[in-house]
Amino acid sequence: MQVLRSNNLIINVIIVLIRASLSLVFGFLPTWASGNQGKGFDAGQMIGDHILDAHEIHFFTLHEGQPDEVHISVPLPVILYSREFGWDVFWSSAFHHGREHQTAEHSQNATYSADTPIHTPKQPDHSELPPGAHAYGPYILYKHKIYLAEDGGLRLGPDGKPLNKRPLDLSITKNVAGIFLAFILLFLLFRAAAKAYQRQGVTAPKGFQNVLETLILFVRDEIAKPSIGPKYEKFLPYLLTVFFFIFTCNLLGLIPFIGGFNITGNIAVTLTLAAFTFALTCLNGNASYWSHIFWPPGVPKVLYPLLIPIEIMGMFNKPLVLMLRLFANITAGHIIILSFVALIFIFSALFGPLAGYATSPFSMLFTIFMNLLELLVAFLQAYVFTLLSAIYFGQAVEEHHHSASHVH
Amino acid sequence: MDQLVSPGIGLIFWTTLAFLVLLFLLKKFAWKPILKALKEREERISQALSAAEEAEKRLKEIQLRNESLVAEAAREREAILKAAREASEKMVAEAKEKAAAEAQRLLEQARENIHNERMKALTDLKNQVGMLSLEIAEKIMRLRLQDEALRDQAIRQLLDDIKLN
Structure with missing residues (x-):
């Protein structure tokens, strides 16, 4: 048993070493490719999308990069809590619906607890949002994370990360x-x-x-x-x-x-x-x-x-x-x-x-x-x-x- | 990629919940019956093995006993054969002895008979000889008495003899 254990350890170490060296060789490729946004493929984005958690199960994208781009995916329930808006439960597909439906849908679906002050969420203007961000009611989905809209928009820090507050996110993610x-x-x-x-x-x-x-x-x-x-x-x-x-x-x-x-x-x-x-x-x-x-x-x-x-x-x-x-x-x-x-x-x-x-x-x-x-x-x-x-x-x-x- | 190493509260919450429920459900509905069944089977197998071992041991014992029985039987047969041989030898010897004794006795008897017969024959012979002698003597006497002188002389002599008695 002792022998076996040390063998496993060795195998483990070898695998990690192989990985480390491979990562060194290929690690630069995604960043290198990221710099070629214009060419239409971002490996870093693709890998990130895969390994990070998400609010939908994404299978594939049709007509990628074209105006009629279609994402084939299964929406998942989003469960949020924030002091301002209380509990909110809706399908993640709501983030991707057209802007004109947002107000109506949100007022129908969202339930606010009684003790929170009634508010009229200012609808974020898509023009204020960075590319890739989607809004639904007071929530903004950006890079797989949900933020609370501030004055209807997303405030990005100098490192490109949003400075907005995040609600408590108990969503059924991927x-x-x-x-x-x-x-x-x-x-x-x-x-x-x-x-x-x-x-x-x-x-x-x-x-x-x-x-x-x-x-x-x-x-x-x-x-x-x-x-x-x-x-x-x-x-x-x-x-x-x-x-x-x-x-x-x-x-x-x-x-x-x-x-x-x-x-x-x-x-x-x-x-x-x-x-x-x-x-x-x-x-x-x-x-x-x-x-x-x-x-x-x-x-x-x-x-x-x-x-x-x-x-x-x-x-x-x-x-x-x-x-x-x-x-x-x-x-x-x-x-x-x-x-x-x-x-x-x-x-x-x-x-x-x-x-x-x-x-x-x-x-x-x-x-x-x-x-x-x-x-x-x-x-x-x-x-x-x-x-x-x-x-x-x-x-x-x-x-x-x-x-x-x-x-x- | 710092998102990679920042754990999400929601995922922690759901993982904890799912894992605890899974642990509870599997413990109750899967691990308990499965582990019990495995243990039972192992016990059964080890029991069967020990039983087999026991049986083998008993078989060996029986074999050993059989062997000793066979050996004993062989010994006994040997003894019986020996006794029988001895008995038969003894019987033969006795019979021989008896036969010899009988023969001796018969011989003895025959000898005695022969002796008796001989004695009888001898007596007969003696008697016959006596008779013959007497007859001869009578004849001689008759012949002598025919002579007067001689007859007188003999009568005198006989009378003398009687006188002497």
């Missing part, structure tokens, strides 16, 4: 929809598997149940048992859920044409998952776990002021690293795949369509290779997150026997 999708998939899948177990009684598993069982046993026997020890059963539901959740979300991100989910490549998601691990570690930490942090054993008292802050930092470092690793790995994978695809269009935009066609075989070859690598990474990152969570739980519940052999 990633939330993805999470719900993963939720439904996981629940149906495992409910069916559980039913199969209950129906068949004690027999060998069949079909897909067999695949699930292999993974469940992998989590139980390769992750939970060796990392946590005899108390593993308590943590097993969490570890299994987190493993399959991350794995499913990772895989969802690899399926093309379903809207390009990048759930585990969003820092909010990994932050939440890491926070769960952190909370469980703290809640289950026994006396010896805490005493190791606040009274490090076998250390002269003089060093306490130095060591205790380090130990406390370590406590927070663990979930922080957990959060960043998953986020960075998945995001980097998406960026690289998209960069390879973007290469075709960059070459096409720079040197004409022929160059684009000539680039495509190589680009596709690399994309396929990266997709295969991402399949491995999808599993590996779910495994690493679960394994590290299990190790942290193991440290929290471990009974330390202060013997001479105990070295820190």
